[in-house]
Structures are given as structure tokens and as C-alpha cells.
Amino acid sequence: MADQEEDFSSLPLPDRFMHKNWKVRKEGYEAAAKEFDIAQSEADPVVRQFIQDAGIWKGVVADSNVAAQQEGLGALCSFLQIAGTQGCTRTRNITITPIVEKGLSSTRPAAKQKALEALLLYIELDKADPVIEELIPILSHKQPKIIAATLSALASIYHAYGCKTVEPKPVLKALPKVFGHADKNVRAEAQNVTVELYRWLKEAMKPLFWNDLKPVQQQDLDKLFEKVKDEPPPKQERLLRSQQAIEASSVGGGEPEGVPEDEEDVAIDLEPEYMAVDVMQTIPKDFQDRLASSKWKDRKDALDDLHKAINHPKIVEGQFDDIIRGLAKCMKDANIAVVSAAANCVELFAKGLRRSFAKYRPTVMNPMLERLKEKKQSVTDAIGAALDAVFLSTSLGDCLEEILEFLKHKNPQVKLESTRFLIRCLRTTRDVPSPPEVKSITDAATKLLTESQEVQRSAGAEVFGTLWKIMGDRIMAAHLEGLDEIRKAKIKEYHETAEVKAKYKPKPVAPPKAAAPPAQKKALGTKRPPAGAKKPAPAAAAPPPPPPVEEPPAPLAPRASSRPGASKLAAPKSGLAAPSGGLRLQKKGPSPAAASPRRQVVSPPPEEHAPPTPKLGLGGRGLAGRPLGKPAPPAAEPAHMPLHQPTGLSAIERAELDELRAEVERLRRQNEEIRSDRAKLTSQIHELQNQNAQLIEDHTRDVLSIKAKETQLVRARSDFEAAEQTVQNQQREVDRLKRELSRQVRATSPAPLEISDQIFADNNASMGVGTGARFGDSGYGGGGLYARNRSYVTQPQSPVGEGKENVGFDGFGLTRSASTRSAKLSPRRGGNAGSAKSTSVSSSSSTPLGGRMSPADIGVPAGNGLGGGVSLVGSGGGGANGAESWKRAAEVTQNLKARIELMKAKQGLGRSQQ
Known part of the structure; x- marks a missing residue:
């Protein structure tokens, strides 16, 4: 240790x-x-x-x-x-x-932070390009964590300095490679870098890398872009040392010389480097012939082939005059597919030729603007994209005149789309409009603000707001002065959200240098008196008047001190205080040295009061030759009184003048307020009139709709009542039929039994004789007698033609009997006297009303040996026409009874004759 x-x-x-x-x-x-x-x-x-x-x-x-x-x-x-x-x-x-x-991939957060700070300092101290050049190769590192750390550092760099300071193209070109990395952390950091670049570049960055991504990656990025799409434009958070120096100098002592443009005005070059392609060889030779075809399909195919031939980012300049004229002619084509294809070709030409396309602009712009009347959105979108490409190849000044002309078009669709095109031009232009152009644009936009359609008024307000963003408050204040507050508020909204690339920057005004020339004039004025020794002497005669007005010279001192050379003017005042000395100087002659300072004292007032100057000068010179006696002071007083009197009166006059000016200013402001209020009220009146007209139209439409509904309701009620009446009638008819049916059932139910009883109750001998005698001759001879319908039974019976065929009543109707018994009965058999001695009657059903009756043969024995038979067939059923059928059955029954009575009467007559 x-x-x-x-x-x-x-x-x-x-x-x-x-x-x-x-x-x-x-x-x-x-x-x-x-x-x-x-x-x-x-x-x-x-x-x-x-x-x-x-x-x-x-x-x-x-x-x-x-x-x-x-x-x-x-x-x-x-x-x-x-x-x-x-x-x-x-x-x-x-x-x-x-x-x-080692630093960015460290496990310690503090180490990572310091490593990132070191990279940011390397950019701040010099520039970003060398740092980016060092970082790009590391994106190919074999360790995924180092690649992810590098991408994170790049995102922080662009977030701090922005894409205007740090070149984004190298990173954009490297993005497809990192998006294809196997590590998910690398792909996630690549998305973060892309989103950060999108905050600065928006859609302009996509052409550099977007097509190299997978569709899934594009979809994921689009979702991330939506989150930051509506954010305000980002600003540079950290400045370079060079930018800091410029900012400090501009804040400290005004803007220095050689200051570059604001960072917001610096263009970001995202244009990829492409090789120019010569497309003249690939354009079909028969293009003009196919374009002139009468079939729209041929014209469309020709344009599609041209589109394939010129679909290159950069095109070598050539002789495209005929082709451009053909495309302009296609804008008037009746088929919208041909118009869209031609617009796409114009767009490719403008993007490929760039500035070289400017010479073709007059040929195609007018037809395209005129074709904006097409209501189909796909066609207007194609023409709009072509117009945008044409504008990028030219400038705002070149296109403005034609655009403003189409803003007056009679077609509302053309006017609206032209206004939108103007808005896009103002957003993308890098050339600040000149004052005359600003005046023309604002005049056109002001007319749009008074349109009847709301979409037109909104477009005019957006033009105002976008132009306001470019020109600034000071320039646009004069153009916004006459508008009402409602429209100003709408324009203000568009101004706050507008994104433009051009910014008006007023040129700094040079400081005034007017102080030097007056000093030179005064210096020259001091040198003039020595040129002549006699001229300064009269000026010395001026001092005699000062004694009566000795107090006023004091105000002259501050006024002279505010001017250059005030110290020189102060010295002669001491000489002015002694009039006697001035007289002695006038007599002895050394006046040139003393006269010049006195002229300096007198000279300042004439500068402020220019008109009295020559009069005072002439008056002084004119008084120089007069004797210096008592008459002299009265003449001198007028000469000096204007000198000091204006100074005393000027304060009063200036106060009055200031008051008058303030009053004038106040009146002017009141006038402006009144004018603004009147314009506002006028605008509100117009708005209310438009609203009233709209309400009246809506009310009329509602009234008509109500009347139509009422008419429909009345018709529906009438139909309902008719239907209800019909239903009631049907119901009554059904009830009546039911009653009739029940009555007929009660009346006719015992009838067949009564008939059978009557038949069986008759005398067999007499019945057989009468029947055999009568029916044998008539052709029934032993045949059967069948009950017939009303029409058949009620017909008159002839003695010969009766009984030619056997008829049965089956199910409420009359049918021919097909029984074998009636088939066997023939006239010959009926005429045989000894063939039958008795008549038999049989019945297969005893319920004539409740069910279907089977045929019944009624046999009547003939006393004279003749045989005859009567067969009655009846049926009953419960069908839909049951009531009518029973009614017919009742009538048949009555007819049978009548015939039986008739037969009985005939039989009795025969017996009496025998």
C-alpha cells in the first residue's frame, strides 16, 4: 500500500x-x-x-x-x-x-452515458461527418450488442443535432442491412433510428431505403410513423461550437457579417445518386402513330409502353418536344384512362429531366390545370402528382402567373384543385415570393375567402396561413388588416400548422452615416469667413441685441450640445455676453476669428427652421451698413427675436403639435377600429346571410319531405281502409255463407231418407207398371234413372229423347255413370215385356249429407211385364263449395219430388184409361 x-x-x-x-x-x-x-x-x-x-x-x-x-x-x-x-x-x-x-456496450449505465457524451462532444467541437464515418463500419460488427449500441448512439446523435447538422444519407443507406439482422435487439434499435429520422425527414427519406425492406417491416414502420406523424417539427437541441459562437455574437452585438442561413433554412439533400439513362433508344418508334389512333385502347397501350421506357430516376436530356406535345394533347382525351397514363408519363419526365424539364412547362401545365375539372379522384391525383413534379423542375415565379389565372376559373373543381396546387407549391418552394407576388397571392386568396362553398374558403385561408409562415408577421400584417376576426382566427390555425421550406429574412439595414456630412458643412462654414475680412464684420454687429434677451440663450445650449460639434458652439457664448467687446472687435477689424464662432451659434436655429434662414441672414447683412445707434436695436430685435422666440414658442407649439398628432393618431385608430368592426360586421352579415339561405333551403327541403310523407301516409291510410272494408265484406260474406250452409244442412239433411221412404212406400205393382210402360218406350227399358243437376233436370222432358244416357250426381256435380248396370241397360232390354217382373232399389250410403253417397239403383216392378229401373246416385262432402253443392242437391231433390208426383199422376191416368 x-x-x-x-x-x-x-x-x-x-x-x-x-x-x-x-x-x-x-x-x-x-x-x-x-x-x-x-x-x-x-x-x-x-x-x-x-x-x-x-x-x-x-x-x-x-x-x-x-x-x-x-x-x-x-x-x-x-x-x-x-x-x-x-x-x-x-x-x-x-x-x-x-x-x-467498450463504452457503449458497457454493463454500467454511467459508463454508457459518458461514452455517448464523448461522441456528442466530438460532433459539437468540429462536425459530425468524421464521427458518422467511424460509426457506419461498426454496423457490420460480428457482435449484435455492439451493433445495437451503435444504432442507439446514432438515434441519440440525430435527436440532439438533427438531420440538418448530421448528414442522414449514410445511415439511411445502411438501414436495410441492419433490418435484416438475425438479432431482434438490432432490429428494434434500427426501428428507433428510423423513427427518429422520420421525425426530421418525413416521407422524403423513403426513396433511399424503403423498397429494400420487407412488406412486414414496412407495415411495422408505418404503424410507428403514425405515432409521430402529427408531432410538431423537431428542433435542434444541441448546437455546435460554431453555431454557439454565431448565436453569441448575434445576441451580443447584432448579426455579424458572414453569418450563414438559419439551420431551419438549410436544405437536407436526400436525393439519391443515379446514373442518367438515355431513353430515346427505348421509346417505341411508332409511338406518335399509335398515340394518334382512334381507338382509346391503342392510345393507352402506347402510353404504357412510353411509361416503361422512361421509368428511370434520371434521364439524359434529349429532343422530347413532340412527345411532350402529344402528352399535352392527351390531357383533352375523352377517356380518363388515357389521361391518367399521360399524367404519369409527364411526372416521370419531370422527375427524370429535373431542371431540364423547365422548357416544357408551358406546354403541359395549362392542359393539366384545365383537366383538373375531372371529378374522378384517381385522375385528379395523377394530374396533381404530375403538376408537383413539374413545379419542382421550375420555380414559384415561373408557375405563379398561370396558377393565379386558374384560381379565377369558372369551374369550382378547377378552382379548388388549383388552390391546393398553389398551397403545395408554397410548402415546397425554397424561393421566397417577391412583394408583388405576395400581393397577387393575397388578392387571390382574399377572393377565395368570400366563396359560397366552405371548402373554397378553407383553401383560401390555408393559402394565407402558408404564405404567412413564409413571409412573417411584419409583411403579412398589412394584407391581413382588412379581414374580420373569424377569418383571421382560421388563417392563424393554418399558419401554426403550416410546414414550409422557405423563410423570408429581411436584409439588415446599414447604420445611418448622416452625422458626418453636417460636421463637414459646419467646418466648411467656419472656413468661409476668413476668405473675406469685410464680411465677418457685419455678423459682429449682432451682439448688441443680446442684453435685452439675455435669458433665452440658455435653451440654446442643450440643443447645440445634442448636435455634433456642440463643444465648439459653447465657447462663443462667452463672447456673446459682452456686447461692448463685440463692438470694439467690429471697429478694430480682427473679426474673422470672432465672427465665425458667432455664425455657428446662429446656424443651428436656421437648420431647424429652414424658411427663416435666408431672411435672417439677409436682415443681418442688411443691418450691417446702418449706424449703430438707437434705431439699430429695434431693427436688431426682430432679427434676434425669431432666433430665441421659436425656441420658446417651439415648446408650446410642439406640445400642441404632439397633442394634435396624438389626437390624429387616436382618431386614426378609432377609424381603423370602426373600419375593422364594419368589415367584421359585414363579414358576419354575409355569413349570416349564407347561413340563412342554407337554413331556408333546408327548411324548404324539410317541408317538401314532410308533405311527401303526409301524402304517403294518406295513401297508406286509404289503402288500409279499403283493405279493411274488403276484409269486412269478405267476413260478412263468409258469415252469410256459414249461415246459409247451416240452414241448408238443417233443411236438406232428411231429404234423401224421405225420398227413399217414399220410393219404398209406393206400390210396387203400380210403380212397376207405370214405370215399365212409360220408361220402356222411352228407352230406359230396365235401365236406371239417375238424379241430374238443375240445368239438366229442369229441361223439358221429351217422351222420346229422355234417358238416352245415364247421368249420376257425384260430389255435387253431374257425371256420366260408368256403372256396369247402367251400361247393361239398353232400350231393347227395356222393351222386353217379360224380362223383369220386379224392381229393386239399393243404396250403398245412408248419409247423403255427411259423406259421399254411392250410386243407388232404384228398381220399379212393372205390372204389365215391362221392367224399368231408376238409379239415384248422391254424394255429399265437406269441400270448399259445400254450401253451393248442397243447394244444388236441394234443388235436385225438389225436382225429383215433382217428377215423382208427375209419374204418379200419369200412372193414375193410365189406370183410368184401362
């Missing part, structure tokens, strides 16, 4: 830095840090020692002991703070890699 303590106290710092004992090294680092902290400048011997022996720092930051390494990183930070640019440039090449490999 004694040896170690002796070494600690006796060894110099470099020796302790390289000691084999880590405790000695640790104490040496701590001691060095204290020495660096108290050093006054980089010229201090302790600092100079480590600047000259810069290689020692490599072992310090890569110390094998983590505790000693932590203190060594702290000593390096203290050294860089005092060593300045020289210490930075001499040590960074040998320390950055060990700092990353």
Missing part, C-alpha cells in the same frame, strides 16, 4: 494512465479530470501534454477494468471540453471505435 500511495503522489499523470494497477489508473483518471476542469484554456500545460500525446487516450477509453474505464471516459469528456477543436481532431480517430466497443 505504501508503494501504491508513493506512486499516486509522485508519478505524473501519463505514467499513472498506463500503470498496471487499475486502482492507480482510476485515481489518475480522476486526478486528470479535476485538472482539466480547473484549466483555463487549451494552452494550459496539462491540456497541451495530452493533446500532444493523444495516443494515450485509446487505452483510457478501452481500460480493461470497468470502474477505471468509467472514470477514464469521464476524464476524456473533461479533456474535450477544454481542449477544443485541436484536441477533438487529434483524438477522435483513435478513440471512437474503442468508445463504441
Whole structure:
């Protein structure tokens, strides 16, 4: 321990830095840090020692002991703070890699923090490019934790200094490789770096690396971008030493000469380096012929082939005049697919040719702006992208006149899309508009604020807000003066959220140098009197009047002292106090020396009151030839009274003048307020009128809608009542049919039984004789008699044609009987006298109303040997037409009864004749 303590106290710092004992090294680092902290400048011997022996720092930051390494990183930070640019440039090449490999990957958070601080100091002291060049190769390290630590350090660097100070392109180009790393921590840190770069660059950074990522990675990054998309633009949190010096000088004594632009105005070059491609050889030779085809499909195919041929980031300039004219003509094509394809080709030409495309701008811009009337969004998007590319190849001044012309277009769609194009131009331009251009833009935007459509008014307010962001408050105050508060508030919202790349910076006004010329004039005025010895003498005659007005000269002293050369003017006043001395000087002649100072005393008032100057001068000279007697003072008093009287009256006059000016200013402010209030009220009146018109229109629409609904309701009620009436009628009809059915059932249910009883109750002999005698001749001869329907039964019966066919009543209808019995019955058999002696009656059903009746044959024996039969077939059923069928059955029954009575009557007549 004694040896170690002796070494600690006796060894110099470099020796302790390289000691084999880590405790000695640790104490040496701590001691060095204290020495660096108290050093006054980089010229201090302790600092100079480590600047000259810069290689020692490599072992310090890569110390094998983590505790000693932590203190060594702290000593390096203290050294860089005092060593300045020289210490930075001499040590960074040998320390950055060990700092990353040993410091950033350390297990101690304090060591990591100090290692990151050392990297930030290396950037702060000089510039960021050498540090980034050292860090990029480490992204290919074999250890994933070192790659992840490097990516984390890069994210911190861009967060502190921003992409305007630290070049982002090398890191963006290296991102696809780290995104494909197998370690998840490396991929996570790569996402953090990408999100930090997106905060600064937004969508402009994607062309450099986006297509090299997998779709899944792109989706994950898009989700992360959405979280920071709406954040305000970030600002540089840490300044370089050069930026700190500029800021200090601008705060201390105004802006020094040679100050560069603000960091916000520095453009970030994200344009990839591409090789120009000659596309003239790949464009189809028959392109113009195919483009002139009458079929839209041929024109579309020609444009697609052109798109494939010119789809390169950079194009060699060539003779594209005919092609551009053809594309401009396609903007008037009736087919929207052709228009979209032509717009895509124009966009590729503008991006590929860049500034060389400016000469083609007049050919295509007007047709594209005119075609913005298309309502399909895909077409307007394609034309808008082409217009943006054309604008980037030119400038705002080149395009502004045509854009403002289309802001007056009669088509609202063209006007709106042109306004949006103007807003995009103002956001992307790097050229600050000139005052006439600002006036033209604000006039057009003011007209847009009075449009009837809200989207047009919002677009006009956005134009105002974006232009306000570029030009600043002082320039735009005059253009916003006549607007009402509601519109100003809307414009203010767009002004706060606008993102622009151009900033108006007024040129510093040179300090006025008007103090020197008056001094020269006064000096010249003092030299003029010696040229002539006689001229100064009259000026000496002026002192006699001062005695009566001796008090007023006092106010002259402060006024003269405020001017250059006031000390010279104060000296002659002592000479003015003695009028007698002045007279003696006038007589003796040494007046040139004394006259010149008196002219200086008299000269200041004439400068303030220019008109009296020649009169006073002439009056003094005119009085010089008069005798110096009593008449002289009255003549001299008017000469001196204007000199001192204005000084006394000027205070009163100035007070009155100040009051008048204040009153005028107050009246002017009142006038402005009244004018502003009137404009505000006028605007509110217009707004209320628009709202009233909208409300009236809505009310009219609602009234018409209500009337239509009422009409529909009335019709529906009428239909409902008609339907209800129909239902009631049907219900009554159903009820009536039910009653009729029940009545018929009650009336007709015993009828068949009564008929059978009557038939069986008849006398068989007489029945058979009558029937045989009658029906045998008529063709029934032993056949069956069937019940027929109303139409058949009620027909007049002829003695010959009756009974030609057998008819049965089956299920409420009349059908021909197909029974074998009726088929066997023929006229011949019926005419046989001895064929039958008796008639039989059979029935297969005893329920004529409740069920289906089977045919019944009724046989009547004939007394004279003739045979005849009557067959009655009845049926009953419960179908849908049951009531009607029973009604018919009742009628048939009545007809049968009538015929039976008729038959009985005929039989009785026959017997009487016999």
C-alpha cells in the first residue's frame, strides 16, 4: 500500500494512465479530470501534454477494468471540453471505435452515458461527418450488442443535432442491412433510428431505403410513423461550437457579417445518386402513330409502353418536344384512362429531366390545370402528382402567373384543385415570393375567402396561413388588416400548422452615416469667413441685441450640445455676453476669428427652421451698413427675436403639435377600429346571410319531405281502409255463407231418407207398371234413372229423347255413370215385356249429407211385364263449395219430388184409361 500511495503522489499523470494497477489508473483518471476542469484554456500545460500525446487516450477509453474505464471516459469528456477543436481532431480517430466497443456496450449505465457524451462532444467541437464515418463500419460488427449500441448512439446523435447538422444519407443507406439482422435487439434499435429520422425527414427519406425492406417491416414502420406523424417539427437541441459562437455574437452585438442561413433554412439533400439513362433508344418508334389512333385502347397501350421506357430516376436530356406535345394533347382525351397514363408519363419526365424539364412547362401545365375539372379522384391525383413534379423542375415565379389565372376559373373543381396546387407549391418552394407576388397571392386568396362553398374558403385561408409562415408577421400584417376576426382566427390555425421550406429574412439595414456630412458643412462654414475680412464684420454687429434677451440663450445650449460639434458652439457664448467687446472687435477689424464662432451659434436655429434662414441672414447683412445707434436695436430685435422666440414658442407649439398628432393618431385608430368592426360586421352579415339561405333551403327541403310523407301516409291510410272494408265484406260474406250452409244442412239433411221412404212406400205393382210402360218406350227399358243437376233436370222432358244416357250426381256435380248396370241397360232390354217382373232399389250410403253417397239403383216392378229401373246416385262432402253443392242437391231433390208426383199422376191416368 505504501508503494501504491508513493506512486499516486509522485508519478505524473501519463505514467499513472498506463500503470498496471487499475486502482492507480482510476485515481489518475480522476486526478486528470479535476485538472482539466480547473484549466483555463487549451494552452494550459496539462491540456497541451495530452493533446500532444493523444495516443494515450485509446487505452483510457478501452481500460480493461470497468470502474477505471468509467472514470477514464469521464476524464476524456473533461479533456474535450477544454481542449477544443485541436484536441477533438487529434483524438477522435483513435478513440471512437474503442468508445463504441467498450463504452457503449458497457454493463454500467454511467459508463454508457459518458461514452455517448464523448461522441456528442466530438460532433459539437468540429462536425459530425468524421464521427458518422467511424460509426457506419461498426454496423457490420460480428457482435449484435455492439451493433445495437451503435444504432442507439446514432438515434441519440440525430435527436440532439438533427438531420440538418448530421448528414442522414449514410445511415439511411445502411438501414436495410441492419433490418435484416438475425438479432431482434438490432432490429428494434434500427426501428428507433428510423423513427427518429422520420421525425426530421418525413416521407422524403423513403426513396433511399424503403423498397429494400420487407412488406412486414414496412407495415411495422408505418404503424410507428403514425405515432409521430402529427408531432410538431423537431428542433435542434444541441448546437455546435460554431453555431454557439454565431448565436453569441448575434445576441451580443447584432448579426455579424458572414453569418450563414438559419439551420431551419438549410436544405437536407436526400436525393439519391443515379446514373442518367438515355431513353430515346427505348421509346417505341411508332409511338406518335399509335398515340394518334382512334381507338382509346391503342392510345393507352402506347402510353404504357412510353411509361416503361422512361421509368428511370434520371434521364439524359434529349429532343422530347413532340412527345411532350402529344402528352399535352392527351390531357383533352375523352377517356380518363388515357389521361391518367399521360399524367404519369409527364411526372416521370419531370422527375427524370429535373431542371431540364423547365422548357416544357408551358406546354403541359395549362392542359393539366384545365383537366383538373375531372371529378374522378384517381385522375385528379395523377394530374396533381404530375403538376408537383413539374413545379419542382421550375420555380414559384415561373408557375405563379398561370396558377393565379386558374384560381379565377369558372369551374369550382378547377378552382379548388388549383388552390391546393398553389398551397403545395408554397410548402415546397425554397424561393421566397417577391412583394408583388405576395400581393397577387393575397388578392387571390382574399377572393377565395368570400366563396359560397366552405371548402373554397378553407383553401383560401390555408393559402394565407402558408404564405404567412413564409413571409412573417411584419409583411403579412398589412394584407391581413382588412379581414374580420373569424377569418383571421382560421388563417392563424393554418399558419401554426403550416410546414414550409422557405423563410423570408429581411436584409439588415446599414447604420445611418448622416452625422458626418453636417460636421463637414459646419467646418466648411467656419472656413468661409476668413476668405473675406469685410464680411465677418457685419455678423459682429449682432451682439448688441443680446442684453435685452439675455435669458433665452440658455435653451440654446442643450440643443447645440445634442448636435455634433456642440463643444465648439459653447465657447462663443462667452463672447456673446459682452456686447461692448463685440463692438470694439467690429471697429478694430480682427473679426474673422470672432465672427465665425458667432455664425455657428446662429446656424443651428436656421437648420431647424429652414424658411427663416435666408431672411435672417439677409436682415443681418442688411443691418450691417446702418449706424449703430438707437434705431439699430429695434431693427436688431426682430432679427434676434425669431432666433430665441421659436425656441420658446417651439415648446408650446410642439406640445400642441404632439397633442394634435396624438389626437390624429387616436382618431386614426378609432377609424381603423370602426373600419375593422364594419368589415367584421359585414363579414358576419354575409355569413349570416349564407347561413340563412342554407337554413331556408333546408327548411324548404324539410317541408317538401314532410308533405311527401303526409301524402304517403294518406295513401297508406286509404289503402288500409279499403283493405279493411274488403276484409269486412269478405267476413260478412263468409258469415252469410256459414249461415246459409247451416240452414241448408238443417233443411236438406232428411231429404234423401224421405225420398227413399217414399220410393219404398209406393206400390210396387203400380210403380212397376207405370214405370215399365212409360220408361220402356222411352228407352230406359230396365235401365236406371239417375238424379241430374238443375240445368239438366229442369229441361223439358221429351217422351222420346229422355234417358238416352245415364247421368249420376257425384260430389255435387253431374257425371256420366260408368256403372256396369247402367251400361247393361239398353232400350231393347227395356222393351222386353217379360224380362223383369220386379224392381229393386239399393243404396250403398245412408248419409247423403255427411259423406259421399254411392250410386243407388232404384228398381220399379212393372205390372204389365215391362221392367224399368231408376238409379239415384248422391254424394255429399265437406269441400270448399259445400254450401253451393248442397243447394244444388236441394234443388235436385225438389225436382225429383215433382217428377215423382208427375209419374204418379200419369200412372193414375193410365189406370183410368184401362
